[in-house]
Amino acid sequence: MHPMLDRQSIVQQPDLVKAGIAKKRLSAPIDEIIAAYEQWRVVTTQLGEMNAKRNAVSKTIGALMAQGKKDEAETAKADAKEISDAIPEVEEKERILDSKLRELELSCPNMAHESVPEGASEEDNVVVRTRGEKQSFDFEPKAHWDLATALGILDFERAIKISGSGYAVYQGWGARLQRALFNYMIDLHTIHGEYLEVYPPYVVNTASLLGTGQLPKFEEDLYRVDDDHFLIPTAEVPVTNLYRDEILDVWQLPIKNAAFSGCFRKEAGAAGKDTRGIQRMHQFDKVELVKICLPENSYDELELLVTDAERVLQSLGLHYRVSLLCGPEMSFSNSKCFDLEVWAPGVGRYLEVSSCSNFEAFQARRANIRFRRAQGEKPEFAHVLNGSGVATPRLFIAILESYQQADGSIVIPEPLRPYVGTDRIEQ
C-alpha cells in the first residue's frame, strides 16, 4: 500500500498540500502525517538494523555447525536469541506506527487542481458551455412519472411491492428503450469511439473499494454482501481495479474502457430531495468510461473524456450544460471534475448524468497502478480518470420529457430508432 498523496510532497510542501485540500473545504491531518512518518522512519531504521544483526549472527551459527564447533555455535545461539527476543517489541511498534500512518493517509482527500474555481457551494460551479436548445412546447410538458405511467412503461407501485422505494420496474417499450440506450451508448464509445468494452462483475472485494477510494470512508453508501464483498456503486470500481497492482507498458496508454453495468447505492441521507420518479434510485444502470494515462496528459484526456460523454447527449439532440465544479462540490478522490447536466423539461431542472473526473495519481497510489516509460526505468504512478457516458435513468427521463408530444406519445430520436425498433412510443 502506498501513500495516497505523495509523501515527499507532504513532507516537503505541506502548505501546498493543505491549500489544495482546503480549496475543497476539507481538512486533512497533514501535520500528524508528517509527525507519524518521522516516528515511523526512526523505528523502521532501528528494526532494519536489528534484523541485520540477527541475520549476521544466525549466518555464523550455520557456519560453525558445519565446522563442528558446537560450543561456539551454542554461544552464538544465545547471543542471537537475545537479539531475536528484542525484535518483536520493535516490530510491534513499527506495525502500530505503520497502520496509524496508513490510516491517516487513507483519510486524506485528494487536492483540488489549480484550475478548480474557488467557491462555497453549487452556486460557484462554473458553467463552461451549454449545448442544444431547450425544447419549446405549445403545451405544458409533463414530468416523466406521469408520461411513463400513462404509457405503461414504468411500474412504480409493483416495484415498491417487490423491493421498496428507490427501485423501478421498466416494462414494454420502457424496458426496450432502456436497453436500446445501453446498446447505443456502448456502440458510440466502442465502434465509433476508441474505448474497449468491458463487462465487469457487480460484486467486488474490499481491496478494490479501497483502491478507488469508496472505502474506508464511505461504507455507509454501499450494499454489503458479506465480510469481504460489496455490490458496486459504479463500474468505475471494478474497471479501474482491473489494473490494480500492475505495471503497464507505456505503449498501452492511454487505456480507455467503456463498461455497462448496474450500480447499487444506498443513497443514505439523500431521501426525499429530488427523488420523484426515477431521478435517484438504489439500483440504476450506466455506461462508465475509465481512462488510465500518462501524468502529463491527464488534463487533456479529461477534456476529451468530457467530449466523449457529451457526444451521447449531443447526438440525441438533448439540451445540456457542462459545469466545472468548484472545490467544495468535488468528491473526496478527484482533482478536477466536470458535471454534465441534461435538461429535463418536465421536472424543469437540469439533471446530472455524468461526472467526469481526473483523479491524477490518487487512485493509482491506492490501487498501485503504475507504468514504465522504458525498460530499466522506475515504475511511475499513472493518472486515472473516469466519467459516465452516460447514466440511464436520467437520460431516460430527458428523452421522455424532451420528446413528449401533446398526445403523450414519445418520439424516438433518429439515431436511437434502429435500437428501439420504433420511431414513436404511444399508448
Added chain:
RNA sequence: GGAGAGGUCGCAUAGUGGUCUAGUGCGCCGCACUCGAAAUGCGGUGUGGGGCAACUCACCGAGGGUUCGAAUCCCUCCCUCUCCGCCA
C-alpha cells in the same frame, strides 16, 4: 458443496530448516566475435522501504506460529487445476 494436487524473481522450472541475500532454461538489455546477421561466449536483468552514500531491510499467494535461523515445518484464509456433485 466434496475429494485430491498445487500457488517460487516476465514465462517455465529447481529448491523439504543454515554457501537460497533463491539455482537453471527461455525472454529481454549490454558487450565480445562478425562485413552484417544467426549461432556462440561473457556480464546484466524484480518490487517496495530506510540511508547523502557505501550499504541495508522486507517480500517465494495472504496472515499468524515454531526456531538462533523458514521458500522449506505447523495453523488459518484466499486462489488455481483435476475429478465428483449441483446448476443457469
